[in-house]
Amino acid sequence: MNNPTNSKNPADVVVIGAGIVGLAHAALAVGRGLTVTVIERDDRAVGASIRNFGHCCITAQSGELYDLAQSSRGHWLYFAERAGFWASEAGALVVARNDVELQVLRELAGRREAGQVTVLRAEETTAQLRTAQGTPDPAILGGAMLRDDLRVDPRTTVGKLAAWLQEQGVDFLWRTSAVGFDDGAVHTNRGTVYGRRTIVCVGHDVDYLFPSVSKEHIVERCTLQMSRAAQPAGLTLGPAVLTATSMLRYDAFTEMPSAIELSRTVDSGLQAIGANVMFTQHPDGSLILGDSHTYQHTAAPFLSENTTDLINAEIGALLGMPLEITERWQGIYASSPNGPLLVKEVQPGVTAVSVTSGVGMTVSFGLAERTLNSLFESVHSHRGSS
Ligand SMILES: Cc1cc2nc3c(=O)[nH]c(=O)nc-3n(C[C@H](O)[C@H](O)[C@H](O)COP(=O)(O)OP(=O)(O)OC[C@H]3O[C@@H](n4cnc5c(N)ncnc54)[C@H](O)[C@@H]3O)c2cc1C
Structure with missing residues (x-):
């Protein structure tokens, strides 16, 4: 028109x-x-x-x-x-690789209604991350299933x-x-x-x-680096997968008493890029990997290879196999x-x-x-x- x-x-x-x-x-x-x-x-x-x-x-x-x-x-x-x-009611899986991370998940489970946050043993966690080519990170101590996520x-x-x-x-x-x-x-x-x-x-x-x-509301642009990887052979994931860096970013985790210890135990390189290392599986099997956070009024358009490498290496380490990256992009959202x-x-x-x-x-x-x-x-x- x-x-x-x-x-x-x-x-x-x-x-x-x-x-x-x-x-x-x-x-x-x-x-x-x-x-x-x-x-x-x-x-x-x-x-x-x-x-x-x-x-x-x-x-x-x-x-x-x-x-x-x-x-x-x-x-x-x-x-x-x-x-x-x-739309899938598959929930989210949070992976814990040390006692502090596991304790934060236990504390959250204790505060929520029964069944909403289920703490998992190491075998139950790694079973969801198994591929035909790799063995999930042996450091995985356990995790939690967040039932209500979509x-x-x-x-x-x-x-x-x-x-x-x-x-x-x-x-x-x-x-x-x-x-x-x-x-x-x-x-x-x-x-x-x-x-x-x-x-x-x-x-x-x-x-x-x-x-x-x-x-007045101090609106800025948050820029995030994202990538997509080919489906790792044999991986069929229901839930979104979150890691300790995610626990630093969402209030339900940061409000837990043990969360204060997370900034000491989470990798400092990942913290420096504002990482929330997580991934989801697309209906076609490919993985959406991310992300980093940078805050500016006007978004710089450039993607840093170092940032992408850090995030993708972390996810590769979790799955125990290298990932084949097929796309990269920048996302922007409003932040304040x-x-x-x-x-x-x-x-x-x-x-x-x-x-x-x-x-x-x-x-x-x-x-x-x-x-x-x-x-x-x-x-x-x-x-x-x-
Ligand atoms: C990489 C990344 C990862 C994220 N991960 C998550 C996640 O896991 N979970 C979650 O909940 N959220 C996540 N978010 C945040 C979420 O995506 C955003 O908060 C949400 O999409 C914002 O929706 P929106 O409709 O406000 O903005 P947008 O999707 O940006 O839509 C705004 C629309 O307005 C249009 N527009 C702008 N100006 C005008 C104009 N003057 N006239 C007409 N049209 C105009 C634009 O073209 C655009 O289509 C993520 C965001 C990014 C970038």
């Missing part, structure tokens, strides 16, 4: 951004019987939502994020079934969800950039789109549209030392919603439900399956 105008028939909700946060808002809004228009500057989403692990890291969250993550879970499964994207395929999920939403009547304006807002109107580079409420879900690019709000969520009515009728930490897949639907409850309190909501 060259010059979109719906002035005679404004949408109930205009969503800017077709990443997972925007689509979660669109999906739950249309489920409430609202009319929805989504505006996306590219011809498909290619941002953070397709560059990640596809790991809904529910169990390792704490406080508000834990509640949002648990509330997202049912919606993820509900929309996977309806929109036909792949996995989706990040490369296909948002595309399938958008296509299904289109079938449900959501109007998508692709290759259209939002450039300015009035109450009831979104100005784009192709004309004006009208709606009762506008929800701006542009991830880390929120500073381009709302510089002062972003400055101020807090994990930026949700703010930036001007009358316009709400900005950015997840300012690396958990946007995990909390997307719960966050969308909360936003819509606050904007449209009286309108009925569908419930997800749990």
Whole structure:
């Protein structure tokens, strides 16, 4: 559409951004019987939502994020079934290679309801990491299974969800950039789109549209190095696999009494690159490997071979075999030392919603439900399956 105008028939909700946060808002809004228009500057989403692990890291969250993550879970499964994207309730496996790591996992298991975090013996942990070519790291002492975590395929999920939403009547304006807002109107580079409420879900690019709000929340760009490896022969993984570096990054672990010891025991080279060494298996068998973290206002585009090598060597050591790398890429998400969520009515009728930490897949639907409850309190909501 060259010059979109719906002035005679404004949408109930205009969503800017077709990443997972925007689509979660669109999906739950249309489920409430609202009319929805989504505006996306590219011809498909290619941002953070397709560059990640596809790991809904529910169990390792704490406080508000834990509640949002648990509330997202049912919606993820509900929309996977309806929109036909792949989602697995395979949980996550956390590997422990020393007593401190194992103790952190035991402490977490002790704080959660029975069955949510199950501490595993060494054999139970290594059994999940066995390939035809290698023997998993003999240093593995045990691990834990995080029952509630989900996995989706990040490369296909948002595309399938958008296509299904289109079938449900959501109007998508692709290759259209939002450039300015009035109450009831979104100005784009192709004309004006009208709606009762506008929800701006542009991830880390929120500073381009709302510089002062972003400055106040101290929004930065976190850049991450990722790669993909060919399927190690014989490896069929259900869960996402996390390591001790992950325990340094998620609050459910860092809040444990023994977590204070982790920074002493985790490899200093990995800590220096802000590593969260973890991997997931794509439905085609290949592995998504990552990641590192660098924080800047403007993201430098260069990938460091040293960083990639450190992460991939660590995962190779865990599996006991070298990995054949087939792709590398950079991911970027919004981050803030101020807090994990930026949700703010930036001007009358316009709400900005950015997840300012690396958990946007995990909390997307719960966050969308909360936003819509606050904007449209009286309108009925569908419930997800749990
Ligand atoms: C490498 C990596 C690994 C990660 N791992 C995980 C993980 O394991 N679990 C987890 O929960 N989260 C993870 N995350 C975080 C998660 O991916 C993000 O928090 C989430 O995808 C953010 O979704 P979004 O929709 O806000 O942003 P995006 O997916 O970036 O989408 C924003 C969209 O807005 C569009 N847009 C921007 N400006 C405009 C404009 N002016 N007009 C129109 N459209 C515009 C963009 O084109 C884009 O499509 C990871 C992120 C990365 C990068």
